[in-house]
Amino acid sequence: MKSPSVLTRNIQAARKSFQPLFGTLEITQKCNLRCKHCYNFDRSTPYASQNELTLNEIYKALDALADLGVLSLNISGGEPLLHPDLFDILDYAQSHHFHLRIKSNGTLITKDLAKKLRTHGVKEIDISLYGANEDSYISFSQKKGFSKTIQSIRFCKEAGLPVNTSIILHRGNYTELAEMIRILEEIGVQYFVSDEITDRYDGTEAKTDLALQEEDYLILLKGPHRHFFAHENADKNVMCGCAKSVIGIDAHGEVYPCIGAPLPCGNIRHQELRKIWDESPTLKRIRALEFKDFDECSKCSLITKCSRSSGSAYINTKKYTGCDPTALTYARARSKSEP
Amino acid sequence: MKESYKINAELSWREVDGQILILDTIETESAHELNPMASLIFDLISQGFDKSGIEEELIQTYQEVKPEEIKSDLNLFLGSLLEKKIITPS
Ligand code: SF4
Numbered sequence A: 001m002k003s004p005s006v007l008t009r010n011i012q013a014a015r016k017s018f019q020p021l022f023g024t025l026e027i028t029q030k031c032n033l034r035c036k037h038c039y040n041f042d043r044s045t046p047y048a049s050q051n052e053l054t055l056n057e058i059y060k061a062l063d064a065l066a067d068l069g070v071l072s073l074n075i076s077g078g079e080p081l082l083h084p085d086l087f088d089i090l091d092y093a094q095s096h097h098f099h100l101r102i103k104s105n106g107t108l109i110t111k112d113l114a115k116k117l118r119t120h121g122v123k124e125i126d127i128s129l130y131g132a133n134e135d136s137y138i139s140f141s142q143k144k145g146f147s148k149t150i151q152s153i154r155f156c157k158e159a160g161l162p163v164n165t166s167i168i169l170h171r172g173n174y175t176e177l178a179e180m181i182r183i184l185e186e187i188g189v190q191y192f193v194s195d196e197i198t199d200r201y202d203g204t205e206a207k208t209d210l211a212l213q214e215e216d217y218l219i220l221l222k223g224p225h226r227h228f229f230a231h232e233n234a235d236k237n238v239m240c241g242c243a244k245s246v247i248g249i250d251a252h253g254e255v256y257p258c259i260g261a262p263l264p265c266g267n268i269r270h271q272e273l274r275k276i277w278d279e280s281p282t283l284k285r286i287r288a289l290e291f292k293d294f295d296e297c298s299k300c301s302l303i304t305k306c307s308r309s310s311g312s313a314y315i316n317t318k319k320y321t322g323c324d325p326t327a328l329t330y331a332r333a334r335s336k337s338e339p
Numbered sequence B: 001m002k003e004s005y006k007i008n009a010e011l012s013w014r015e016v017d018g019q020i021l022i023l024d025t026i027e028t029e030s031a032h033e034l035n036p037m038a039s040l041i042f043d044l045i046s047q048g049f050d051k052s053g054i055e056e057e058l059i060q061t062y063q064e065v066k067p068e069e070i071k072s073d074l075n076l077f078l079g080s081l082l083e084k085k086i087i088t089p090s
């Protein structure tokens, strides 16, 4: 974006007036992959596979999100491209002139589908990349998908659909970072590195053992791509846009302060979204938080090196304002790697 | 002949703090912010009002401003929206 000042000003205004400028709507939890790190609810449980929002409920959710003031809307999953009514959903969303983004694992995109996404109003696609070759991809996502993902990225680029690739970094693939970056730079798409691995939202099968360890992080901090990891938090910031300029709704209608912070605040099947947004005690509590309420962080000597996310802290420890063990590991590595 | 416009389909927009914020991530990678009067004009265009309809609405809303001034401001604003490809004649 060439005008950050306009955007920054508006984001600040939205945060102040509690207008959720950024929203995520999960339209399904179904997925063709079985990534070991996947934070979503365990798909083998009946809760995950049944009772997802109907098409009409998704339309109602889109109406309500536009009414609340959401501008940037992430259509997410599961794998959203598996939804049988995807294009009806996109057309409906387009009529509300959202800045529509799709979050996909990228394994299902054909040349035609990429063009179709573009003509149905998608403005950006976020594609996850789990490795630099088929072997590492399979060891993580438990299905083949590397070549398909790379091909999908190319198809989207050719179709004029801006691509943001999330390189999902963990213990098993961090040594392939340079190769993943090389591939993406050769295609010419944007990328960023995500090193946040959390437990599952429902607590089943803890996956944080996949997260990078201090020794891995120290290696990355010395490597050619250290700028992705060398986070500075001089302002001691511990708060984010959760519940203020951000909102999330899952595939069962549950409303969250952010899709990455799954504190249940109400369900759109039982209450109007605006009522939940205005009156949920959980949302109000988050909005009222001050620095001192983050009791561990406010006293922590590593805070200026910490990139904590309250959502991850909540998922991993059940304490939104607490210390996230993964953030602590990374902050410790940063402090040790200082010259 | 009616002068009407349509909003570029590549754009996304929402009202923030009483002003319209427009994003164009596909063509020009830019963000625009409209002042309250411009926001009203943009909103009327999005509702399908033609130029004379917009003029009437503005004259009603801004009764303290002379109609000639409103017409000239509207011409300037429409010209700048056309130039930035935020709207096209329809
Ligand atoms: S692609 Fe996404 S939703 Fe599917 S299993 Fe992997 S992380 Fe989970």
Ligand code: SF4
Pocket (backbone or CB within 6 Å): A296, A297, A298, A300, A301, A302, A303, A306, A307, A308, A322, A323, A324, A327, A328, A331
């Ligand atoms: S290391 Fe833990 S306690 Fe310290 S600032 Fe980060 S999250 Fe908070």
